[in-house]
Amino acid sequence: MLDFGTITTATDQYLHSVMPTQAALLLECILVALCAVLAYVMLAIVMIFMERKVCAAFQCRLGPMRVGVWGLLQVFADVFKMLIKEIISIDRSDKLLYNLAPYLVVMSSVLTFSCLPFAQGFQVLDFNIGVFFIMAASSFGVLGILLAGWSSNNKYSMIGAVRSGAQMISYELSIGLCILVIVVLSGTMQISELVEAQRDGWFIFKGHIPAFTAFIIYLIAGNAETNRAPFDLPEAESELTAGFHTEYSGMHFGFFYVAEFMNLFIVAGIASTLFLGGWAPLHIAGFGAFNAIMDYIPGSVWFLGKTFFVIWLLMWVRWTFPRMRIDQVVSLEWKYLLPIGLVNLLIMTICVVCGWTF
Amino acid sequence: MNFVLLFTMIVASIILVFAGMLVARLISPRTHNRQKGEAYECGIPTQGETWVHFRAGYYLFAILFLMFDIETVFLFPWATIVKELGMKALLGILFFLFILILGLAYAWRKKALEWK
Numbered sequence: 001m002l003d004f005g006t007i008t009t010a011t012d013q014y015l016h017s018v019m020p021t022q023a024a025l026l027l028e029c030i031l032v033a034l035c036a037v038l039a040y041v042m043l044a045i046v047m048i049f050m051e052r053k054v055c056a057a058f059q060c061r062l063g064p065m066r067v068g069v070w071g072l073l074q075v076f077a078d079v080f081k082m083l084i085k086e087i088i089s090i091d092r093s094d095k096l097l098y099n100l101a102p103y104l105v106v107m108s109s110v111l112t113f114s115c116l117p118f119a120q121g122f123q124v125l126d127f128n129i130g131v132f133f134i135m136a137a138s139s140f141g142v143l144g145i146l147l148a149g150w151s152s153n154n155k156y157s158m159i160g161a162v163r164s165g166a167q168m169i170s171y172e173l174s175i176g177l178c179i180l181v182i183v184v185l186s187g188t189m190q191i192s193e194l195v196e197a198q199r200d201g202w203f204i205f206k207g208h209i210p211a212f213t214a215f216i217i218y219l220i221a222g223n224a225e226t227n228r229a230p231f232d233l234p235e236a237e238s239e240l241t242a243g244f245h246t247e248y249s250g251m252h253f254g255f256f257y258v259a260e261f262m263n264l265f266i267v268a269g270i271a272s273t274l275f276l277g278g279w280a281p282l283h284i285a286g287f288g289a290f291n292a293i294m295d296y297i298p299g300s301v302w303f304l305g306k307t308f309f310v311i312w313l314l315m316w317v318r319w320t321f322p323r324m325r326i327d328q329v330v331s332l333e334w335k336y337l338l339p340i341g342l343v344n345l346l347i348m349t350i351c352v353v354c355g356w357t358f
Numbered sequence: 359m360n361f362v363l364l365f366t367m368i369v370a371s372i373i374l375v376f377a378g379m380l381v382a383r384l385i386s387p388r389t390h391n392r393q394k395g396e397a398y399e400c401g402i403p404t405q406g407e408t409w410v411h412f413r414a415g416y417y418l419f420a421i422l423f424l425m426f427d428i429e430t431v432f433l434f435p436w437a438t439i440v441k442e443l444g445m446k447a448l449l450g451i452l453f454f455l456f457i458l459i460l461g462l463a464y465a466w467r468k469k470a471l472e473w474k
Binding site: 252 | 360362363366368370371372373374378379382385395396397408422426433434439442444447448452458473
């Protein structure tokens with residue numbers, strides 16, 4: 001399999017050979033930032049297009065068909081439209097916080113995005129506390145949402161933001177517990193090591209029952225974390241207009257929209273990294289020929305394939321279930337997912353201590 | 359190197375939003391009138407204050423969240439060394455989770471988990 005790390009190391013050495021250390025470092029940083037931000041924006045565009053097409057398929061429609069072949073350029077047209085729309089700001093809003101909110105939301109999702117391992121060695125941030133950093137970075141997005149709702153001086157935004165805050169912090173606990181289950185199983189928090197440990201079998205197979213339970217809980221909690229249906233109370237359009245971003249327009253709104261879609265990608269990406277093996281190909285012990293063939297498929301294809309499969313699952317959920325009530329959302333988390341998650345963690349600990357894992 | 363990259367990504371995300379907003383502000387029209395500056399409330403003039411005292415129901419969940427989130431922070435270092443500690447880790451976590459679940463049961467019993 002291709003190790004992307006060799007390419008980055010070679011580039012690093014080449015840059016250091018032709019220019020002084022400081023300049024090489026600066027140039028590398030700019031290159032990395034440029035690639036990451038471009039990937040971020042392009043994936044957001046792919047996600048928006050996919051959402052529309054999947055939604056259309058579930059409702060027996062065609063979706064966007066007019067702009068470009070098969071509607072492929074529709075999202076680009078929409079982004080351009082968003083750029084030329086007027087940015088309206090409200091007279092009695094808190095201007096500083098109002099303008100600060102999109103920065104926080106986008107920053108949180110960009111930081112989380114840069115932790116995802118797209119292929120071997122193809123990862124921007126690889127801390128030894130990787131999954132912990134992911135939790136920390138993704139949890140300050142809720143701050144931006146609360147600021148957006150508060151500073152808009154609009155009752156819809158206010159209610160939407162507070163609902164969103166209550167929901168996101170609640171479901172974060174379940175996400176934390178599911179990640180803990182995997183950390184207990186693997187004994188490491190570094191993302192690259194987590195994926196490396198799944199080469200001979202994905203964690204969802206290695207950890208059998210507790211890992212599978214954790215995967216299901218993670219999908220539910222992750223769906224709630226991204227504020228999508230059936231957990232879209234913060235922006236329930238029939239009751240709250242647009243929730244916390246009611247007063248945002250044009251590109252201001254666009255950043256919330258992009259961050260929301262990328263959060264879906266990130267949730268799916270983390271699910272595929274922790275449970276479905278990230279870029280590690282499917283290996284079955286004892287089937288040497290099968291494993292060898294699977295190794296020919298590049299890691300990035302594995303990662304994106306798994307991620308888009310999980311995204312497709314979440315979209316299926318979104319377009320199938322009706323919206324929940326706020327008391328149902330809260331009791332689902334506190335009375336079901338959290339106790340189940342705690343017990344699940346205990347079961348996984350017992351399995352690991354007694355050696356009942358594959 | 360990781361912290362340099364972390365700093366790079368923070369700056370990159372700020373630049374991404376800033377550049378987007380700058381382009382949008384340059385090419386988008388800008389007009390102003392009094393109605394436009396009002397908060398949207400289905401088209402009628404805004405009634406009353408927005409920044410008021412808010413329900414305490416949200417507050418209880420925030421307190422509970424704090425308790426369980428700190429718990430997750432405590433569990434992460436433990437989780438990395440479960441394999442090495444073996445039985446000791448299991449006993450430790452049983453005790454820890456017992457106290458936590460007691461707290462959750464207390465909140466449940468006191469009806470702090472109901473949405474009223």
